[in-house]
Amino acid sequence: MEITKDEVKKIASLSKLEFTNQELEKFTKQLEDIMNMSHQLSKINTDGVKPTINVTDAVNILREDVAEKGIDRNELMKNVPEHEDGFIKVPAIIDEGEDNE
Amino acid sequence: MDYLKNDLTSLHQMLVNKELSASELMEATFDGIAKREPQIDAFLAMNKDEALKQAAAIDQRGINADNVLDGIPVGIKDNMVTKGLTTTAASKMLENFNPIYNATAVERLENAGMVVAGKLNLDEFAMGSSTETSAFKKTKNAWDQTKVPGGSSGGPAAAVASGELIAALGSDTGGSIRQPAAFNGVVGFKPTYGRVSRYGLIAFSSSLDQIGPMTRNVKDNALILNAIAGQDKHDFTTSPREVPDFTSKIGKDIKGMHIGVPKEFMDVDLQPEVREAVQNAIKTFESLGATVDEISLPHSLNGIQVYYIVATSEASSNLQRYDGIRYGFRAKDVKNLEDVYVRSRSEGFGDEVKRRIMLGTFSLSSGLYDEFFGKATKVRTLICNEFENIFKDYDLILGPTTTTAAFGFGEKTDDPIAMYMNDLLTIPMNLAGVPAMSIPGGFTKNGLPVGIHLVTPRFDEETLYQAGYAFEQATDFHNQIPTIGGQN
Numbered sequence: 233m234e235i236t237k238d239e240v241k242k243i244a245s246l247s248k249l250e251f252t253n254q255e256l257e258k259f260t261k262q263l264e265d266i267m268n269m270s271h272q273l274s275k276i277n278t279d280g281v282k283p284t285i286n287v288t289d290a291v292n293i294l295r296e297d298v299a300e301k302g303i304d305r306n307e308l309m310k311n312v313p314e315h316e317d318g319f320i321k322v323p324a325i326i327d328e329g330e331d332n333e
Numbered sequence: 334m335d336y337l338k339n340d341l342t343s344l345h346q347m348l349v350n351k352e353l354s355a356s357e358l359m360e361a362t363f364d365g366i367a368k369r370e371p372q373i374d375a376f377l378a379m380n381k382d383e384a385l386k387q388a389a390a391i392d393q394r395g396i397n398a399d400n401v402l403d404g405i406p407v408g409i410k411d412n413m414v415t416k417g418l419t420t421t422a423a424s425k426m427l428e429n430f431n432p433i434y435n436a437t438a439v440e441r442l443e444n445a446g447m448v449v450a451g452k453l454n455l456d457e458f459a460m461g462s463s464t465e466t467s468a469f470k471k472t473k474n475a476w477d478q479t480k481v482p483g484g485s486s487g488g489p490a491a492a493v494a495s496g497e498l499i500a501a502l503g504s505d506t507g508g509s510i511r512q513p514a515a516f517n518g519v520v521g522f523k524p525t526y527g528r529v530s531r532y533g534l535i536a537f538s539s540s541l542d543q544i545g546p547m548t549r550n551v552k553d554n555a556l557i558l559n560a561i562a563g564q565d566k567h568d569f570t571t572s573p574r575e576v577p578d579f580t581s582k583i584g585k586d587i588k589g590m591h592i593g594v595p596k597e598f599m600d601v602d603l604q605p606e607v608r609e610a611v612q613n614a615i616k617t618f619e620s621l622g623a624t625v626d627e628i629s630l631p632h633s634l635n636g637i638q639v640y641y642i643v644a645t646s647e648a649s650s651n652l653q654r655y656d657g658i659r660y661g662f663r664a665k666d667v668k669n670l671e672d673v674y675v676r677s678r679s680e681g682f683g684d685e686v687k688r689r690i691m692l693g694t695f696s697l698s699s700g701l702y703d704e705f706f707g708k709a710t711k712v713r714t715l716i717c718n719e720f721e722n723i724f725k726d727y728d729l730i731l732g733p734t735t736t737t738a739a740f741g742f743g744e745k746t747d748d749p750i751a752m753y754m755n756d757l758l759t760i761p762m763n764l765a766g767v768p769a770m771s772i773p774g775g776f777t778k779n780g781l782p783v784g785i786h787l788v789t790p791r792f793d794e795e796t797l798y799q800a801g802y803a804f805e806q807a808t809d810f811h812n813q814i815p816t817i818g819g820q821n
Binding site: 308 | 434660
């Protein structure tokens with residue numbers, strides 16, 4: 233199969249990643265090679281075979297619906313890059329220029 | 334401390350007899366690390382002050398004579414969270430991440446009296462086979478510092494092989510414990526999926542990841558697994574089965590054991606010395622009274638294709654959490670929220686991690702899902718069934734752990750597929766969830782270790798240790814000591 237640079241751009245955007253043009257060239261070729269390797273699976277007959285998502289015997293595990301003490305809020309905030317008054321700080325969701333969208 | 338001449342049992346005896354205190358052992362451990370680290374570069378973080386404090390506390394209350402792990406230092410691969418001790422997954426993304434809880438496996442080792450000496454290097458987010466994708470340093474092979482230590486648990490493997498530590502925890506998603514164990518001539522054990530809690534293991538591919546011990550001999554390995562195995566309410570994939578004493582069959586003879594050698598594993602392009610080591614291992618097992626047959630696992634080598642769809646798909650989902658908001662790296666000078674996500678991820682992740690996120694997103698994208706992810710999960714079923722069928726007639730599968738011994742730095746970094754092929758022989762066991770171990774099985778003519786790969790049915794770790802121990806006692810490979818910086 234063939235993968236185009238535009239497809240890779242689209243996958244990058246879905247993945248919340250961005251690449252320079254040069255990186256994009258390299259990744260396109262590598263992704264194509266790897267996907268071609270994986271595509272060899274299409275030759276294997278899997279008619280009627282059920283998928284395996286997980287190899288545990290477990291199905292649904294239930295616990296009593298009892299409240300437990302959680303982790304201290306100040307502890308949780310320790311690794312937050314920016315916070316103020318117990319809230320996580322982020323930049324504005326939209327730029328000024330995008331107001332009309 | 335000379336860990337190369339001791340095992341857990343002999344060290345424990347010294348502690349019990351008061352020939353050595355836990356504090357002296359800890360001091361000596363850090364002296365040994367300081368001496369070897371300039372050549373090996375296995376550590377990302379030292380826990381010296383805290384470890385010495387814990388050792389002093391153990392001395393104060395006295396060594397528990399019934400607990401072989403009490404007061405023994407241990408190393409932890411840096412993708413398991415350790416409370417108050419920086420945990421990076423060898424990624425710029427988590428460079429300053431300070432966990433507020435312990436992984437269950439770490440917690441259990443500490444409850445058993447072990448003391449965390451430090452955190453060990455790995456490929457970024459455990460994605461790689463040479464530890465070269467670490468954002469921080471290149472760990473060297475204990476036997477030849479111009480060669481890679483393997484990966485992703487390259488730090489734990491090199492630290493144990495060089496005698497910096499007697500034991501370490503690694504994690505294995507497609508071979509990440511067993512391949513570096515083979516490259517460094519140590520024992521690397523991947524337990525049955527569900528045997529050890531993954532709580533606090535930084536998730537890569539959740540249906541494949543499993544924590545396991547890395548040690549210099551088989552019995553030490555089983556003793557560590559005894560401490561970390563068992564159900565955990567924080568990980569619903571852990572098995573409720575009772576945890577046996579994993580040393581219970583160690584020392585029992587293996588007469589009449591049925592061993593199968595998959596012809597697919599021997600038909601691939603193996604380095605001649607690797608092939609020879611497997612043939613010698615077959616003779617050793619036969620001389621111990623086992624019967625060895627050629628068997629077939631027809632779809633096992635398609636595991637690599639299945640793996641690079643399943644593991645990357647799960648990774649693309651698991652790594653969504655690194656968004657620059659709640660923890661981890663946040664890019665500077667961002668102008669809106671989308672920018673925080675995209676720039677933080679693009680600057681925080683290295684190339685291999687990005688490659689795998691992209692592959693996973695691709696495999697799961699609409700229109701391609703059935704063709705890639707769907708197909709891969711069905712072939713995974715075929716592989717699981719093949720193992721199950723073989724184990725109706727055989728107790729153990731034997732083969733090479735890797736196709737070659739350790740390779741040089743930079744040899745495979747520009748060719749992802751060549752790098753991925755490192756795990757050709759170890760991936761099928763992760764897909765099937767069966768336990769597997771690499772043990773020292775020989776050396777190349779250049780003096781690099783070769784690993785022998787042993788596999789048993791799910792939840793039959795005891796037989797795996799029994800067979801490994803029998804082989805170890807019949808051979809001398811595990812007693813060989815690497816030369817580091819011109820010294821033994």
